[in-house]
Amino acid sequence: MIPLGEFREQLQALIPVLQLWPKCLSVHASLNGEALIGLAEHPTLAFYTYEFEIGYSQTYQEPRLIFKIWEATTEQGAELQRPCFPADLSRLMNVQDFSIGLDHLHEARKDSWFSVHACDTSHIVGSVKHHYLKRWASVYLSLFDPCFSNTYLFVDDV
Amino acid sequence: MSDPHLKFVAPCQSFLDTSFFQELARLKLDVLKLDSAIKELTSSIGISHIPRGSPCAHLFLDSHSFGSRERKEGEMLIKGSLYNFNTIEEFKKVDKTRFLRDRADELWKEGIEDPNDCVKFSIISFADLKAFKFFYWVCVPCFQLDSLTASVRGSGPFKSTSKFDEWFAAHPGCWSCLVGESGELMEFNKVNSVRSSTLCMRDTSTVDMVPSALAKSFISLLKHFRSDLKEVRLIFIRSETASSFWVDTDMSSILAPDNTKLKVTGWERNLQNKLTPRAVDLSSLIDPLHVADQSLDLNLKLMKWRIAPEINLDIIKNTSVLLLGSGTLGCYVARVLLAWGVRKITFVDNGTVSFSNPVRQPLFTFNSCGKPKAAAAADSLREIFPLVEAEGVELAVPMIGHPITSESKQNEDYKRLLELIKAHDVVFLLMDSRETRWLPTVMGYAEDKIVINAALGFDSYLVMRHGNYETDQKADRLGCYFCQDVVAPSDSLTDRTLDQMCTVTRPGVALMAASQSVELLVSLLQHPMRNGGRPDEKVILGDLPHQIRGFLSEFKTLQLRVTAYEHCSACSSIIVEEFKSRGWDFVRDALNDYKTVEDLCGLSEVQLKAEEVMNDVLDEWDDDGEDGELL
Numbered sequence: 001m002i003p004l005g006e007f008r009e010q011l012q013a014l015i016p017v018l019q020l021w022p023k024c025l026s027v028h029a030s031l032n033g034e035a036l037i038g039l040a041e042h043p044t045l046a047f048y049t050y051e052f053e054i055g056y057s058q059t060y061q062e063p064r065l066i067f068k069i070w071e072a073t074t075e076q077g078a079e080l081q082r083p084c085f086p087a088d089l090s091r092l093m094n095v096q097d098f099s100i101g102l103d104h105l106h107e108a109r110k111d112s113w114f115s116v117h118a119c120d121t122s123h124i125v126g127s128v129k130h131h132y133l134k135r136w137a138s139v140y141l142s143l144f145d146p147c148f149s150n151t152y153l154f155v156d157d158v
Numbered sequence: 159m160s161d162p163h164l165k166f167v168a169p170c171q172s173f174l175d176t177s178f179f180q181e182l183a184r185l186k187l188d189v190l191k192l193d194s195a196i197k198e199l200t201s202s203i204g205i206s207h208i209p210r211g212s213p214c215a216h217l218f219l220d221s222h223s224f225g226s227r228e229r230k231e232g233e234m235l236i237k238g239s240l241y242n243f244n245t246i247e248e249f250k251k252v253d254k255t256r257f258l259r260d261r262a263d264e265l266w267k268e269g270i271e272d273p274n275d276c277v278k279f280s281i282i283s284f285a286d287l288k289a290f291k292f293f294y295w296v297c298v299p300c301f302q303l304d305s306l307t308a309s310v311r312g313s314g315p316f317k318s319t320s321k322f323d324e325w326f327a328a329h330p331g332c333w334s335c336l337v338g339e340s341g342e343l344m345e346f347n348k349v350n351s352v353r354s355s356t357l358c359m360r361d362t363s364t365v366d367m368v369p370s371a372l373a374k375s376f377i378s379l380l381k382h383f384r385s386d387l388k389e390v391r392l393i394f395i396r397s398e399t400a401s402s403f404w405v406d407t408d409m410s411s412i413l414a415p416d417n418t419k420l421k422v423t424g425w426e427r428n429l430q431n432k433l434t435p436r437a438v439d440l441s442s443l444i445d446p447l448h449v450a451d452q453s454l455d456l457n458l459k460l461m462k463w464r465i466a467p468e469i470n471l472d473i474i475k476n477t478s479v480l481l482l483g484s485g486t487l488g489c490y491v492a493r494v495l496l497a498w499g500v501r502k503i504t505f506v507d508n509g510t511v512s513f514s515n516p517v518r519q520p521l522f523t524f525n526s527c528g529k530p531k532a533a534a535a536a537d538s539l540r541e542i543f544p545l546v547e548a549e550g551v552e553l554a555v556p557m558i559g560h561p562i563t564s565e566s567k568q569n570e571d572y573k574r575l576l577e578l579i580k581a582h583d584v585v586f587l588l589m590d591s592r593e594t595r596w597l598p599t600v601m602g603y604a605e606d607k608i609v610i611n612a613a614l615g616f617d618s619y620l621v622m623r624h625g626n627y628e629t630d631q632k633a634d635r636l637g638c639y640f641c642q643d644v645v646a647p648s649d650s651l652t653d654r655t656l657d658q659m660c661t662v663t664r665p666g667v668a669l670m671a672a673s674q675s676v677e678l679l680v681s682l683l684q685h686p687m688r689n690g691g692r693p694d695e696k697v698i699l700g701d702l703p704h705q706i707r708g709f710l711s712e713f714k715t716l717q718l719r720v721t722a723y724e725h726c727s728a729c730s731s732i733i734v735e736e737f738k739s740r741g742w743d744f745v746r747d748a749l750n751d752y753k754t755v756e757d758l759c760g761l762s763e764v765q766l767k768a769e770e771v772m773n774d775v776l777d778e779w780d781d782d783g784e785d786g787e788l789l
Contacts, residue, residue, distance in 0.1 A: 019208065025212055026173055046430075079434055083443055109180070
């Protein structure tokens with residue numbers, strides 16, 4: 001578990017890490033500064049991108065990862081992006097043992113996102129608060145890119 | 159030989175949040191309607207958090223872009239305009255080259271007044287509000303005087319950025335500045351240009367030693383202000399200071415007098431690096447039904463991915479189910495079927511919701527009382543999951559041993575029941591009397607359907623699947639609900655008291671029976687031969703029992719197996735074939751007198767033989783004398 005104040009501090013330190021991730025297209029803080037919003041390309045499939053948000057779950061007192069998958073096609077001469085709800089998430093993502101539901105209603109945008117359930121987070125990440133969020137990211141962001149943790153090879157302070 | 163001309167990278171990459179389109183849709187519906195007036199926008203270019211994999215900074219647009227906003231650290235505010243068209247044809251017909259040139263001409267004029275105003279963006283768009291699709295194309299016009307050529311004389315990394323960082327921090331609205339003769343930094347304008355030949359710009363590019371195309375606009379303005387300028391040092395300041403650099407350029411080309419003809423670039427390339435518009439389809443996000451559909455599917459698929467990869471979910475989803483009886487069992491069975499993803503469920507009942515029903519029958523509420531049960535159950539199921547194809551049919555199932563009172567009505571009910579059974583893959587018998595189950599059992603065999611039967615006692619229940627029908631009755635064929643009877647079902651309701659007519663059960667019994675009956679069906683569907691699966695076989699989910707009997711008093715269940723009885727009043731071949739050949743005529747005879755069925759299937763003879771054997775036994779007892787002791 002990680003208190004909200006600690007989470008906010010460590011969130012800013014996560015930005016440079018995400019910037020070093022080769023698949024990351026963009027990352028910025030939300031307007032209220034309590035979440036990071038990013039876009040990442042699929043590691044192998046050119047027509048898919050992930051839109052993700054790293055926020056905080058008050059219920060679990062853990063980081064909360066929600067995401068959307070976007071698929072690109074062509075329609076009427078334009079490159080069309082549409083949210084993708086694949087019949088088999090494991091075909092697109094490194095699902096592993098994560099429990100994922102299409103059950104998060106975004107508070108601000110009022111649309112539906114996939115969410116990675118936060119139970120067992122402490123068990124996975126460990127209890128040490130120092131660099132908690134970086135350790136969390138090294139596990140949870142591998143959902144999008146199995147090689148995400150290689151990013152840490154270029155991070156000085158881990 | 160390296161190309162001496164200065165190369166450029168696109169100034170930024172746009173990211174439009176879904177909230178931008180939602181706000182556009184709202185504006186279009188509530189404010190703009192058919193008005194094509196230009197809408198002013200405010201956005202930001204993030205210059206500090208540029209990921210390694212991105213060649214340039216990002217232009218972010220969301221719902222707040224339609225109003226004013228404050229600058230945050232690490233970003234530059236940028237103004238823009240939205241040109242929304244009312245039809246896709248208008249959008250497509252826009253002369254993109256002319257549009258870009260017109261915007262560049264506007265920025266040129268604004269830049270002459272204040273060079274920092276020459277950085278703006280424009281968006282052309284079309285919002286298809288029926289399909290929730292939005293077509294758009296972003297441009298950030300970057301212009302260069304047509305007669306200007308800027309060739310590179312030298313370049314290198316620029317390390318001493320602190321002075322410039324401080325100046326830009328103090329002038330957050332400035333994209334550029336000039337370095338005076340004494341090294342002082344000053345705003346870039348026409349007046350200050352006479353004292354400087356070093357132009358410094360914030361650079362939105364991340365490519366090594368290649369600036370963003372915004373530099374073209376600033377260089378052109380400087381040359382316009384100082385047509386005599388032959389050499390210029392350009393300094394490009396980046397947030398990652400290590401990549402800031404300088405370039406010395408030769409600007410000795412002579413401009414034609416009053417030459418303001420511009421070369422323009424600026425339409426954004428798509429992710430495939432092609433010059434085409436972009437579009438976004440938000441129908442699945444805005445349509446909650448679609449989201450609910452996907453969500454239910456995903457829930458089931460998680461089970462498949464994590465626990466049982468071989469489970470066939472599609473066959474469950476595509477199975478149509480007929481529920482005969484919309485009471486306690488019917489309601490619970492429907493809920494579990496829904497949870498398994500079944501999408502077509504039909505309720506049949508001839509009753510109305512009474513005041514005692516809602517507490518035990520979970521599809522009904524107090525407000526349902528008085529309504530036809532089947533329809534109310536279907537309505538309720540649709541409220542839970544709108545995409546389910548739920549229908550309620552008010553129909554009285556003709557009952558064996560209950561003489562016909564209105565032949566035309568009961569014939570209609572018979573035909574309707576047969577149609578329903580034909581139209582569904584699975585039939586659940588969930589009624590509250592034995593005789594009601596007889597006709598659907600016969601029909602189920604005749605139409606070769608999967609039939610699941612559930613019946614309740616006070617603290618016990620029976621759940622079973624009827625065996626497959628075969629005309630040549632094999633010895634090990636699984637039996638039906640009536641296979642253990644030596645009498646045909648008959649009227650069990652007339653001249654009975656209320657407690658004798660109603661099934662009184664412990665409230666938890668129905669729930670257990672209903673859930674097990676659905677799980678039995680789901681397991682059956684996993685077998686390649688469906689109901690042909692034998693009780694000694696296993697499927698991915700486990701056993702395939704024939705019968706499950708539950709005893710709540712002992713909290714235990716038993717799996718049982720009953721072979722088909724050759725004289726069964728419902729599933730014996732003689733009965734099923736008689737039904738197939740005579741149809742309503744046979745059924746009418748059975749309704750009027752259950753004995754016709756007993757005669758046909760041989761039960762009468764069995765009963766006669768049983769009576770004879772009993773008489774023989776009694777005669778033997780009599781021969782032993784009156785004082786014979788019964789052990």
